Amino acid sequence: MTTRLGLGLPQMRQYDIGKDVPDVARAAERTGYESLWVFERALFPQPATQGLYGIEGLPWPDTYRGVAEPLVTLTLAAAATERARLGTSVLVAPLHVPFQLAKTLASLDAASGGRVVAGFGTGWSHDEYAAASVRPFAERGAALDELIGVCRAVWGPDPVVYDGEVTKIASAEVGPKPARPIPVLLAAGDSGRARRRLVDHADGWLPTGVGAATVAEQWRRLRELAAERGRTEPIQTVLRVNTRYSAKNYEGSDRRPFQGGVDQIVEDLVAHAEIGLDEILVDLQSTLRDAEELKDVAAQVYEKARAAGV
Numbered sequence: 555m556t557t558r559l560g561l562g563l564p565q566m567r568q569y570d571i572g573k574d575v576p577d578v579a580r581a582a583e584r585t586g587y588e589s590l591w592v593f594e595r596a597l598f599p600q601p602a603t604q605g606l607y608g609i610e611g612l613p614w615p616d617t618y619r620g621v622a623e624p625l626v627t628l629t630l631a632a633a634a635t636e637r638a639r640l641g642t643s644v645l646v647a648p649l650h651v652p653f654q655l656a657k658t659l660a661s662l663d664a665a666s667g668g669r670v671v672a673g674f675g676t677g678w679s680h681d682e683y684a685a686a687s688v689r690p691f692a693e694r695g696a697a698l699d700e701l702i703g704v705c706r707a708v709w710g711p712d713p714v715v716y717d718g719e720v721t722k723i724a725s726a727e728v729g730p731k732p733a734r735p736i737p738v739l740l741a742a743g744d745s746g747r748a749r750r751r752l753v754d755h756a757d758g759w760l761p762t763g764v765g766a767a768t769v770a771e772q773w774r775r776l777r778e779l780a781a782e783r784g785r786t787e788p789i790q791t792v793l794r795v796n797t798r799y800s801a802k803n804y805e806g807s808d809r810r811p812f813q814g815g816v817d818q819i820v821e822d823l824v825a826h827a828e829i830g831l832d833e834i835l836v837d838l839q840s841t842l843r844d845a846e847e848l849k850d851v852a853a854q855v856y857e858k859a860r861a862a863g864v
Contacts, residue, residue, distance in 0.1 A: 557827045557864050560589030560641065560792070561852055562837030564845060565627050567620035574845035575627055576634035581849045585856050589639040589671070590631045591794075591835045592624035594646045599681035608678040617840040625658055632666040639669045643760050643794045643835055644741045646677035648697035649686040652721050655701065656708035660732045668733030672705065673760045673792070674698060675741035676748075688720055695747060702738060702755055709736060737790060744772075753780045758790030763834075765811050766825040769793065773829060791831040795823070799841050799851060816851065820858045827864045834864070 561582045564574045579590050598619045605612035628640050640662070645655070663670040676694040677683070683691040700718045707716040709732050713725040739758035742748035752759055759776060761769050773791070780789060797812040797819055804814030812822050823834060836855060842848045 556860075557831065558588045558833035559586070559856060559859060559864070560591050560639070560833060560835040561587045562591050562593070562835060562839055563627055563631055564839050564848055565592060565622040565624070566617050566839055568843065569622075569839070569845060569848075571622045571627065572630070574848075575622075575630040578845050578848055578852075579631035579634045579638070582852060583635045583638045585853045586860070587638060587852070587856060589641055589792075589833065589835065590628070590635065591641045591643050591837070592627045593621070593643055593794075593837070594624045594649070594677075595621040596646070596649055596679075596682040596686050599679075603680055615840070625662070628670075629662060632662060632669065637669075639671055640666060641671035641673055641739075641792065641835070643673040643739075643792065644675035645673065646679075646682065647674040647701045648676060648689055648694050649682060650701070651688055652701045652704035652718070653708065653723070656705040657728065659705065659736060660709055660728075661730055663732035663734070663736050664730040666733075670732070670736050671739060671792070672736050673739045673741065674701065675760075695751070698740075699751065699755075705736070705738065739790060739792060741794075742776075749776060749779055750783070752776070752789075753783050753785050757787075758792065758832075761791070761793050761831075763793055763795040763811055763822070763826055766822075766829060769826060769831075770829045773831070792833045792835055793826060793829075793831050794835050795819075795826070795837060796840070797836065797838050799838055816854045816858060819855055820862055820864070823855075823859050823864050824862050 564578050595618045606614050632640055659672055676698050689697040704721045707714050708728050712727040714723050714728045715725050716723040737757040739760045740752045740756045741760040742752040795812050803818050812819050838851055
């Protein structure tokens, strides 16, 4: 079965959000990409109180200096397209008020004809939590649990009732409802609790393309856990690929997955597609100059990936 391909929308500061997002979204849909995706980076601390991903000494990339709000970006893409699914990989769930986020996603799904895919994570930046979070960093898992529960309630039949730590809905009609059940995907890492949450409460998994062998092992462990816990529903899978594109192939022996020219990116796509995941999201935006280059490289990657059997 052919792996579905999605494209990351332009959110970084080298892009004109109002003009480039609809333009890239339309071009991607014409090219054949089946989904369009956004990610969340709320701020760029100066100086950072911790390294990237919470790793001491690892600097934040300059590309995170001014990332457009993900749901505004996705709404611009929704209005410019007809078929492509509209996904978040990921929203940092605890940075959002659960009820308001549930309503926003439901409204976007209704407006787009049932195209939203809700990808959530807990995040890692203490600076973002200090600025925007509804609950403390230490409660991020509980905050995600409540967000999922609120979304399921708000998206379900009226009257909506929910009694959580933050959200209290005694009994209410809440609309509009989504056009269809919105799938909830989680970016669960190696944490046992995070993987159990995914197996028990989510529709799917959002891994990151850190190497085919690593992702394959993560996928094996997740399937084993699902079997142990008696899950019978299939787990939807969308692999996020963060590329470091360059016009020429990378020649060093230390090349990382998805670093280099189009042919090298496609080579890595082929290796990851063999794992058997449903979909691969290709985010090319970080090292490209503008929307014209993004559209051109995205088209090359798509055509060569399909020619290679992805």
